[in-house]
Structures are given as C-alpha cells and as structure tokens.
Amino acid sequence: MKFQLKAKDSLSKARAGVITTDHGVIETPIFMPVGTVASVKGVHQRELKNDINPDIILGNTYHLYLRPGIEILEKAGGLHKFMNWDRNILTDSGGYQVYSLSANRKIKEEGVKFKSHIDGSYHVFTPENVMEIQRSIGADIIMAFDECTPYPCDYNYAKRSMHMTHRWLDRCISHLGTLKPLYGYDQTLFPIVQGSVYKDLRRQSAEYIANAGAEGNAIGGLSVGEPAEEMYAMTEVVCEILPEDKPRYLMGVGTPINILENIALGIDMFDCVMPTRNARNGMLFTSKGTINIKNKKWEDDFSPIDEDGITWVDTEYTKAYLRHLFTVNEMLGKQIATIHNLGFYLWLVRSARQHILQGDFAQWKNMMVSSMDNRL
Known part of the structure; x- marks a missing residue:
C-alpha cells in the first residue's frame, strides 16, 4: 500500500x-x-458501484468468521470473489463486536473468549488467529x-486495556510476518490507538502506534457514547502525533457533521453504520439537514429528496x-433511502476533498455544518 498527500488546507488540518x-x-x-x-x-453490488461508487467498503471479521465461515470464504477465493466486489475492502479486527458482547465474553491476556450471538457456541479470538482469519x-x-x-x-481500566492492546499489536505484527497472502495480493495492517477519553493515555498510545511503523494507523474507542467534543479533543491529540505521511482512520464515525469536523482535524478515512441503519428507519441526511420521511408533513411534498440533487436518487x-x-x-x-444516504455521505467526503484541493475547505465546512444541523 502507498499513500501520497496531494494537498493540505491552510486554515485547518484537513x-x-x-x-x-x-x-x-x-x-x-x-x-x-x-x-x-x-x-x-x-x-446490490451494481448499485454500489454505479450509483454510490465508493473506492472501498468495510467487512466485519467477527460476523464473517461466524457466517459464512472461513472455510467457505477460502473456497470462494476470498471475500472479493465471494461477494463479487473488485475494489478495495477493509476488515475490522472484531474488537468492537467483542466489546459489544460485554455480557458474553471474557478478556484475558491471551485473547478473548466469547459466546456467539447466533447459537451460543464459544469461540476464542487471539491476536494470532485474528490475523489468520483476516488473511483468509x-x-x-x-x-x-x-x-x-x-x-x-475508569482511568486505570483504560490504562491497563491500552497497554494490553499494545502487547496484542506486537503479537499481531510478529504473527503476520509468518503468514503469506492467500490470494495473490498484499494486505496492509493498521494498528489502533486506544486510551478512552484521557489525553495522556491517547498520547502514549499514539506514540506507541506511530513507532510501530505501519503503513497506516487507526483510532478506535471513540463514538461509543462520549460527547462529540470529547471525540474531537481525542482526535486532535492523536493526529498531532501520528505520522503525517500515513493515512489516519477514525473507526465507527459518524454523523455528517462528525465527519467534516474530524476531516478538519486531519482524519482521512471513516466508516459508520449510521447512513444505512438510519435509512431503514426513515431518517435521511441531506445538505439542508435531516428528514424523518415517515412524518405526515411529507405526504404531499413532491419535491426531490434533497433539493440540491446530491445523488441520482434525489432526481x-x-x-x-x-x-x-x-x-x-x-x-x-x-432501499431508496439507503442508496440516498450512502450517496450523500460519499458526496460529502468527495466535496470536502475538492474544497481541500481548491483551498477553501474551512469556509465550506463551516457553511455545511451550519446547514446540516437542522431537523427538517
């Protein structure tokens, strides 16, 4: 993997x-x-390619490990072939899903024993076998x-957890070095900064992760219920330390406003279930604010979904x-709502990129944040 910086905004860190x-x-x-x-x-994959058109999508290690399972994925020739997707894929490590199974898992130095949410069967994730699963x-x-x-x-828990995450990273790097890619192309490992909402821990973790010398770095443990101001403060601290010549991925974030504010702090990559999950519940993101399409006020509104025509769906x-x-x-x-929301998110980050290249990102960002911060 290679990363090349093309432009930096003069009034922010975008x-x-x-x-x-x-x-x-x-x-x-x-x-x-x-x-x-x-x-x-x-x-559909054809809608994903032709209408939403992302350069990369995310897969989930925990869920794919349980179903369809590693054996099926290897027989298919890997996830790209299994789902007929010839562009980039990123997989998370399963750490977030294990966190969300708090009542059904036990964390030890060796790894995590957890109970499947599907059938109650027990499984173990370790740094070593998670590398093998993602290889498959x-x-x-x-x-x-x-x-x-x-x-x-708790501060002490966050500190202990952070140091264990660092030890697990060393084990991941060591074990990955013994594995060869299965499908004829390279895989790139991103370490993850932790430390909860404590600046000193975030600094320590960012320094440890930066010293690992990976080709890219991730920031985890945010967007888990903390106020947005805390998220931004942690992101700012970490981005001051992570190397400028490597991509920075903020995991699980977030609303359109969260994304723009974190781009301004120096983040390059995002993922979140919000556009798809909210779409299925009738909540649409637009350039003028959010819409609950189930409300009666839209019953005889024959205007486009987003009157600025952000995505093909809107026209x-x-x-x-x-x-x-x-x-x-x-x-x-x-389906329509999902395609609209995903299209809007991709439009938003691509517009951000254009304004960074043009040199007026900060002004545009402030205007968009004000415009999108409305319930229509």
Missing part, C-alpha cells in the same frame, strides 16, 4: 490524499460503506486486534413517494 493498493486507488478523505456480512445491507477473508487493509473500552471508562423520487413506500412497508423504500 488533507487530501491518495491510497493505492493492489485493488485500486482510494481518494481521501473517504467514507467506507459498511458491508457487515459480505453485503452493504439492501444494496482477504481484505486489502486489516486491523490489529484491540480492546475497545466502553464510555464512561428520480419525491419525498411524497418515499413516504408512501415507508407507510405501506414496501422494501423499496428502505
């Missing part, structure tokens, strides 16, 4: 860059649609195994029609 892997070019800043179980929920999945960018701490989190369907589809529980409504 950057525009290019990541190149064996599966193609990724222009940053980038938002990665979440394809948890080898599918971006409710979206075959993503272009893979994550080191980490512990994602909850919010709020094809009206608010009234989409509300009708939700009212009658027609699955097409959820």
Whole structure:
C-alpha cells in the first residue's frame, strides 16, 4: 500500500490524499460503506458501484468468521470473489463486536473468549488467529486486534486495556510476518490507538502506534457514547502525533457533521453504520439537514429528496413517494433511502476533498455544518 498527500488546507488540518493498493486507488478523505456480512445491507453490488461508487467498503471479521465461515470464504477465493466486489475492502479486527458482547465474553491476556450471538457456541479470538482469519477473508487493509473500552471508562481500566492492546499489536505484527497472502495480493495492517477519553493515555498510545511503523494507523474507542467534543479533543491529540505521511482512520464515525469536523482535524478515512441503519428507519441526511420521511408533513411534498440533487436518487423520487413506500412497508423504500444516504455521505467526503484541493475547505465546512444541523 502507498499513500501520497496531494494537498493540505491552510486554515485547518484537513488533507487530501491518495491510497493505492493492489485493488485500486482510494481518494481521501473517504467514507467506507459498511458491508457487515459480505453485503452493504439492501444494496446490490451494481448499485454500489454505479450509483454510490465508493473506492472501498468495510467487512466485519467477527460476523464473517461466524457466517459464512472461513472455510467457505477460502473456497470462494476470498471475500472479493465471494461477494463479487473488485475494489478495495477493509476488515475490522472484531474488537468492537467483542466489546459489544460485554455480557458474553471474557478478556484475558491471551485473547478473548466469547459466546456467539447466533447459537451460543464459544469461540476464542487471539491476536494470532485474528490475523489468520483476516488473511483468509482477504481484505486489502486489516486491523490489529484491540480492546475497545466502553464510555464512561475508569482511568486505570483504560490504562491497563491500552497497554494490553499494545502487547496484542506486537503479537499481531510478529504473527503476520509468518503468514503469506492467500490470494495473490498484499494486505496492509493498521494498528489502533486506544486510551478512552484521557489525553495522556491517547498520547502514549499514539506514540506507541506511530513507532510501530505501519503503513497506516487507526483510532478506535471513540463514538461509543462520549460527547462529540470529547471525540474531537481525542482526535486532535492523536493526529498531532501520528505520522503525517500515513493515512489516519477514525473507526465507527459518524454523523455528517462528525465527519467534516474530524476531516478538519486531519482524519482521512471513516466508516459508520449510521447512513444505512438510519435509512431503514426513515431518517435521511441531506445538505439542508435531516428528514424523518415517515412524518405526515411529507405526504404531499413532491419535491426531490434533497433539493440540491446530491445523488441520482434525489432526481428520480419525491419525498411524497418515499413516504408512501415507508407507510405501506414496501422494501423499496428502505432501499431508496439507503442508496440516498450512502450517496450523500460519499458526496460529502468527495466535496470536502475538492474544497481541500481548491483551498477553501474551512469556509465550506463551516457553511455545511451550519446547514446540516437542522431537523427538517
């Protein structure tokens, strides 16, 4: 993997860059649609390619390990071939899912024993076998195994957890060095900065991760319930330390406003289930604010979904029609809403990139944040 910085904003820390892997070019800043179980929920791959058009999507190690399972993925030739996706894929390490199974897992130095949410069977993730699982999945960018701490989190617990995440990283790097890619292309490991919402821990972790010398770095343990101001403060601290010539990935973030504010702090890569999950519940993101399409006020509104025509969906369907589809529980409504929200997120990061290249990102960002901070 290679990363090249193309431009930096003069009034913020926003950057525009290019990541190149064996599966193609990724222009940053980038938002990665979440394809948890080898599918971006409710979206055909042809719509994903032709209408949303991301350079990279995300797969979930925990879910793919349980279903369809590593044996099936290896027989298929890896996740790219299994789901018919010839562009980039990033897989998380399963650390966040293990965190979310708090009642059904036990964390030790060796790794994590957890109970499947599907059938109650017990499994163990270690730094070593998580590297092997992600090797079998075959993503272009893979994550080191980490512990994602909850919010709020006791300082001493956060400190112990951070140091264990660092020890796990060393084990990931060591074991990955003994493995060869299965499918004829390289995989790139990103370590993960932890430390909860404590600046001194975040600094320590960022320094440890920077010293690992990886080709890219991630920031985890945020967007887990902390106020947005805390998230921004931690991001700022970490971005001051992580190397400028490597891409920075903020995991699991967030709203359109969160994304723009974190781009301004120096983040290059994002993922979040919010655009797809909210879409299925009738919540749409637009350039003028958020819309609950189920509200009666849209019943006879025949204007486009986003009146600025941000995505192709916005010129094809009206608010009234989409509300009708939700009212009658027609699955097409959820599909249209999902494609709209994903299209909007990709439009947002691509517009951010253009304004960074043009040199007016900070002004544009402030205008967009004000415009999107409305309930319509």
